[in-house]
Amino acid sequence: MSNQSKTTLDYERLVQTEDFKGLVRRKKNFATPYVVAFFAATFLLPLLTGYTTILETRAIGYMTWTWVYAFSMFFMVWIFTSIYMTKAKHFDVEVDKIIEKNVLK
Amino acid sequence: MKMDFISALIFFSVIALTLFITWWAAKQTTTASDFYTAGGSLTGWQNGMAIAGDYLSAASFLGIAGAISLNGFDGFYYSIGWLTAYLVVLFLIAEPLRNLGKFTMADMIGARFGAKKVRGAAALNTITIVMFYMLAQLVGAGALIKLLFGIPYAGSVLLVGTMMLIYVLFGGMTATSWVQIVKAMLLMAGTIIISFLVLMKFNFNFIGMFDAMRNATPHGEAFLHSGVVYKDTIGLISVLMALVLGTAGLPHILMRFFTVKDAKTARSSVIYSVWIIGLFYILTIFLGFGAAKFVGADAIIAENAAGNMAAPMLAGVLGGNALESFVAAVAFATILAVVAGLVLSGASAIAHDLYGQIFKNGKVTEKEQVNAARWASIAIGVFSIILALGAEKLNVAFLVSLAFCIAASANVPTILLTIYWKRFNTTGAVVSMLSGLIVALVLVAMSPSVWNPVEGAALFTGEPIFPYPLPTIFSVPAGFIGAWLGTVLSAKRHEELETSYAEVRFKAETGYRELDN
Numbered sequence: 001m002s003n004q005s006k007t008t009l010d011y012e013r014l015v016q017t018e019d020f021k022g023l024v025r026r027k028k029n030f031a032t033p034y035v036v037a038f039f040a041a042t043f044l045l046p047l048l049t050g051y052t053t054i055l056e057t058r059a060i061g062y063m064t065w066t067w068v069y070a071f072s073m074f075f076m077v078w079i080f081t082s083i084y085m086t087k088a089k090h091f092d093v094e095v096d097k098i099i100e101k102n103v104l105k
Numbered sequence: 106m107k108m109d110f111i112s113a114l115i116f117f118s119v120i121a122l123t124l125f126i127t128w129w130a131a132k133q134t135t136t137a138s139d140f141y142t143a144g145g146s147l148t149g150w151q152n153g154m155a156i157a158g159d160y161l162s163a164a165s166f167l168g169i170a171g172a173i174s175l176n177g178f179d180g181f182y183y184s185i186g187w188l189t190a191y192l193v194v195l196f197l198i199a200e201p202l203r204n205l206g207k208f209t210m211a212d213m214i215g216a217r218f219g220a221k222k223v224r225g226a227a228a229l230n231t232i233t234i235v236m237f238y239m240l241a242q243l244v245g246a247g248a249l250i251k252l253l254f255g256i257p258y259a260g261s262v263l264l265v266g267t268m269m270l271i272y273v274l275f276g277g278m279t280a281t282s283w284v285q286i287v288k289a290m291l292l293m294a295g296t297i298i299i300s301f302l303v304l305m306k307f308n309f310n311f312i313g314m315f316d317a318m319r320n321a322t323p324h325g326e327a328f329l330h331s332g333v334v335y336k337d338t339i340g341l342i343s344v345l346m347a348l349v350l351g352t353a354g355l356p357h358i359l360m361r362f363f364t365v366k367d368a369k370t371a372r373s374s375v376i377y378s379v380w381i382i383g384l385f386y387i388l389t390i391f392l393g394f395g396a397a398k399f400v401g402a403d404a405i406i407a408e409n410a411a412g413n414m415a416a417p418m419l420a421g422v423l424g425g426n427a428l429e430s431f432v433a434a435v436a437f438a439t440i441l442a443v444v445a446g447l448v449l450s451g452a453s454a455i456a457h458d459l460y461g462q463i464f465k466n467g468k469v470t471e472k473e474q475v476n477a478a479r480w481a482s483i484a485i486g487v488f489s490i491i492l493a494l495g496a497e498k499l500n501v502a503f504l505v506s507l508a509f510c511i512a513a514s515a516n517v518p519t520i521l522l523t524i525y526w527k528r529f530n531t532t533g534a535v536v537s538m539l540s541g542l543i544v545a546l547v548l549v550a551m552s553p554s555v556w557n558p559v560e561g562a563a564l565f566t567g568e569p570i571f572p573y574p575l576p577t578i579f580s581v582p583a584g585f586i587g588a589w590l591g592t593v594l595s596a597k598r599h600e601e602l603e604t605s606y607a608e609v610r611f612k613a614e615t616g617y618r619e620l621d622n
Contacts, residue, residue: 008619009611009619011605011607011608011611012605014607015607015611020611024610024614035192035197038193042186042345043342043345046345047338049331049332049338049341050331050335056331060312061312062316062326063315066331067329073185074383074386074387077191077383078379078380078383080192080196081375081376081379084195085372088369088372095616099617103617
């Protein structure tokens with residue numbers, strides 16, 4: 001390998017391969033709904049507390065729905081990170097295949 | 106609080122432990138990579154703990170506990186925003202950043218745009234953010250130690266400043282990381298103990314605690330509702346936007362992703378940190394409610410108007426002098442760990458980006474790099490200590506939120522577009538970084554955070570021209586618009602040293618690196 005360490009790969013060709021395009025597409029399709037969901041969840045909270053009173057009613061005892069919403073944000077973070085971890089392992093396998101097939105041949 | 110034998114023992118044990126770590130780390134710090142990134146040797150859980158230790162600053166521990174105790178739910182917005190921020194980091198930034206960069210955030214942007222002006226702008230942003238953030242921590246530390254041990258403010262700032270320089274100068278990133286790991290453990294232990302004691306006082310009845318809180322504060326039931334502080338929704342959204350997006354642009358947090366060997370480990374370190382940070386922010390409810398109920402708003406305000414002493418005072422009420430000393434020592438370690446990380450990221454911008462890459466064109470030996478980094482650490486450290494000595498009256502929470510606002514506006518658009526926008530170019534990157542920075546600073550300078558009609562309530566006396574305390578809702582779009590305008594208007598121009606987007610994209614997604622770098 002050492003004698004070809006200066007070789008620059010043909011990246012234009014690499015990013016056009018079906019494998020790579022598929023990887024990018026699957027990553028995007030996976031991540032987009034989660035990104036949209038957590039931004040929406042984050043900025044919906046101040047909109048609801050600022051412009052409406054629907055979260056101001058009591059949910060359990062004197063704990064209002066505002067608190068329930070806030071706590072569910074924590075669970076959202078933990079669940080989304082766990083899902084990301086699981087999914088990312090699949091992408092790792094795909095990446096290894098792409099490198100093996102296109103770069104280390 | 107008076108310093109008795111047990112307090113002194115606990116306090117000096119913590120200091121001794123961190124100094125031992127530094128002595129141990131110093132033996133392993135020889136190369137530039139050791140100094141900046143601990144040689145990329147940290148494991149996922151170690152870096153996860155260190156991220157938590159780097160992130161949970163005095164603003165989190167002292168600030169949020171105080172804010173919840175005085176303002177109820179409105180204080181909890183900080184906990185929500187600062188945790189959700191990690192989804193932005195994990196889903197959009199952590200892995201591409203690790204795959205493209207080497208030591209600093211500017212390296213990652215420089216992997217696509219090699220021009221010196223891009224690196225210079227990135228270094229300028231890093232130094233600006235670090236200075237505001239560090240000023241907040243040093244001012245907070247000065248006030249804390251002054252209150253706890255009766256040492257004058259100037260002496261307290263000098264003590265903290267000297268300690269942070271010792272860690273960084275001798276132990277580099279290895280010492281800084283392990284100080285952060287130990288601090289995260291101590292902070293979690295302290296927070297869990299206090300929360301347990303608070304919950305015990307409420308007979309382990311979580312719902313009953315809310316019931317008890319509605320009569321426990323001057324706010325009455327409003328304490329349990331949003332709106333005690335944030336009466337204006339746009340202002341609140343602006344604050345949340347700074348917290349959620351700003352994290353992804355904080356140089357000292359981004360730098361932590363270079364201390365692990367690859368993107369997989371970077372990813373797993375985010376997972377560990379999200380669990381630790383999330384648990385901590387949930388527990389801030391017990392700190393805040395407990396302080397409001399068992400210390401009382403009057404006593405908290407009498408000690409510090411912003412409520413910064415709520416958590417140590419609560420520990421004193423619940424567990425006596427020993428627990429209060431322990432919590433004070435934890436707060437001290439918290440600040441030290443954060444400022445050490447800040448010094449290191451500021452020094453890396455000066456020594457690696459400005460001196461090494463721009464001034465010396467990357468032609469520096471290992472020894473020169475490490476020496477430059479140490480001198481830069483001293484420069485950053487001494488400069489921030491001098492600023493902090495004159496800034497005793499500045500509001501700590503404001504300085505921290507300003508750092509987040511600048512990070513969100515000046516750094517995040519460029520970081521995201523470098524990874525994800527094909528047409529983005531050199532001019533776009535420079536215009537984006539500068540417009541985000543300038544719009545954020547100018548609007549803050551005209552805001553109620555700086556101007557107040559009541560004399561002494563803010564830096565200047567007078568009516569603010571800009572209505573919101575933080576301008577994030579305007580300055581983040583300014584960063585993106587700057588990126589778009591700069592890119593479109595210079596599309597025909599040929600820029601040297603631009604790496605093709607195909608290469609950047611391939612490396613960002615796969616982590617592939619050519620052998621010569």
